[in-house]
Amino acid sequence: xxxxxxxxxxxxxxxxxxxxxxxxxxxxxxxxxxxxxxxxxxxxxxxxxxxxxxxxxxxxxxxxxxxxxxxxxxxxxxxxxxxxxxxxxxxxxxxxxxxxxxxxxxxxxxxxxxxxxxxxxxxxxxxxxxxxxxxxxxxxxxxxxxxxxxxxxxxxxxxxxxxxxxxxxxxxxxxxxxxxxxxxxxxxxxxxxxxxxxxxxxxxxxxxxxxxxxxxxxxxxxxxxxxxxxxxxxxxxxxxxxxxxxxxxxxxxxxxx
Numbered sequence: 001x002x003x004x005x006x007x008x009x010x011x012x013x014x015x016x017x018x019x020x021x022x023x024x025x026x027x028x029x030x031x032x033x034x035x036x037x038x039x040x041x042x043x044x045x046x047x048x049x050x051x052x053x054x055x056x057x058x059x060x061x062x063x064x065x066x067x068x069x070x071x072x073x074x075x076x077x078x079x080x081x082x083x084x085x086x087x088x089x090x091x092x093x094x095x096x097x098x099x100x101x102x103x104x105x106x107x108x109x110x111x112x113x114x115x116x117x118x119x120x121x122x123x124x125x126x127x128x129x130x131x132x133x134x135x136x137x138x139x140x141x142x143x144x145x146x147x148x149x150x151x152x153x154x155x156x157x158x159x160x161x162x163x164x165x166x167x168x169x170x171x172x173x174x175x176x177x178x179x180x181x182x183x184x185x186x187x188x189x190x191x192x193x194x195x196x197x198x199x200x201x202x203x204x205x206x207x208x209x210x211x212x213x214x215x216x217x218x219x220x221x222x223x224x225x226x227x228x229x230x231x232x233x234x235x236x237x238x239x240x241x242x243x244x245x246x247x248x249x250x251x252x253x254x255x256x257x
Contacts, residue, residue, distance in 0.1 A: 002138075004138075004141055004142045004145050005130075005133065005141065006051060008133055008141055008144065008148075009051060009054070009126075009129065009130070010044075011042060011047060011145070011148050011149075011152070012129055012133070013047040013049075013050035013051070013129075014042035014043055014044050014046055015041055016046065016050075017042070017045070017046020017047065017050075018036045018041050018043040018046070020046075021035035021036075021043055021046075022034060022035045025220075033219075033220050034216060034220055035220055035221075037093060037159065038152075038155045038159045039155050039159060039213065040155045042152070045077060048077060049073065049074050049077050049115065050122070050126075052077065053070055053073060053118070053119045053122050054122065056069060056073055057069050057070065057119060057122070063120055066116075066120050067116035067117065067120050068116065069116075069119060070115055070117075070120065071113065071119070072112075073115075073119070074111065074112070074116070074118075074119075075107040075111065075112050075115070078106065078107050079106045079107050082094065082107075089163050089167060090167060090226060090227045090228045090229075091163075091225060091227060092105070092225050092227070093221050093223075094221070095223040095225065096108035096110075162211055162214060163214075163217070165214075166213075166217065167226075169214070170226055170228070170232045170236075171228070171232075173229065173232040173235075174228070174229040176199075177199060177232060177235075180199055215240060218233075218237050218240055
C-alpha cells in the first residue's frame with residue numbers, strides 16, 4: 001500500500017459518496033441532483049471518511065466497536081467540515097436542526113448510525129476495491145491517480161473562486177436591500193409598492209449575473225444558507241425557482257402550439 005494507492009482509494013470512495021448522495025436526492029426530487037460540493041462526481045468528505053475508517057478500524061473485528069468507531073469518526077469529520085466551510089464561505093451546506101438528537105445542526109444521530117453501518121461493511125467493500133485497484137499495474141495506477149488529481153485541483157479552484165464571487169454578489173445585493181430599505185422606512189406607509197419594485201429590479205439584475213456554479217449550489221442544496229446575507233440569498237433562491245417554473249411553462253406552451 002503506497003501513497004498513490006491511498007490517494008486513488010480516496011477518489012474512488014469520494015465518487016461512491018457522491019453517487020450515494022446524488023441518487024438519494026435525485027429519487028426524492030424526481031430529477032437529477034449533483035450533490036457534490038465540487039462540480040465533478042466526488043464528495044471529498046466521503047473519501048476522507050473512508051480512508052480514516054480503513055486506517056483507524058484496521059484490526060477491529062468486533063462489529064459493535066466498528067459501528068461506534070465509524071460513527072464517531074464520521075461525526076467528528078462532518079462537524080469539523082461544516083465548521084470550516086462556514087468560517088471560510090459564511091454559509092452552510094447542510095442543516096440537521098429539524099432532526100432529533102443533533103448538535104448545532106452540524107451532525108445528528110441518524111448520520112452517526114448510517115456511517116457507523118458503513119464502517120461495519122467497509123472490510124468487505126474495501127477488499128473488493130483494493131483487489132480491483134491492485135489488479136492494475138502500479139505505473140498505470142500512478143498515472144490514473146495523477147490525472148484525477150489534476151482535474152480535482154482544477155475543480156477545487158473553480159469551485160472556491162465561484163463561491164468567493166457568490167459571497168460578493170450576496171454582499172452587494174444585501175447592501176442594495178439595506179440601502180433601499182432604510183430609504184423606504186421614511187415612506188413605509190405610502191411607498192411599500194415602490195420599495196418592492198426597486199428590490200425586484202435589483203433582484204433580477206443580480207439573478208442574471210449568477211454563474212452555473214452558483215445556480216447549482218442554490219438548487220442542489222435546499223438547506224444551503226448564508227450566515228451573513230440570508231435575505232439576499234432567499235430572494236435570489238425564490239427568483240431562480242420562479243424563473244425555472246416560467247421556463248417550463250413556456251416550453252409546454254410552445255409544444256402545444
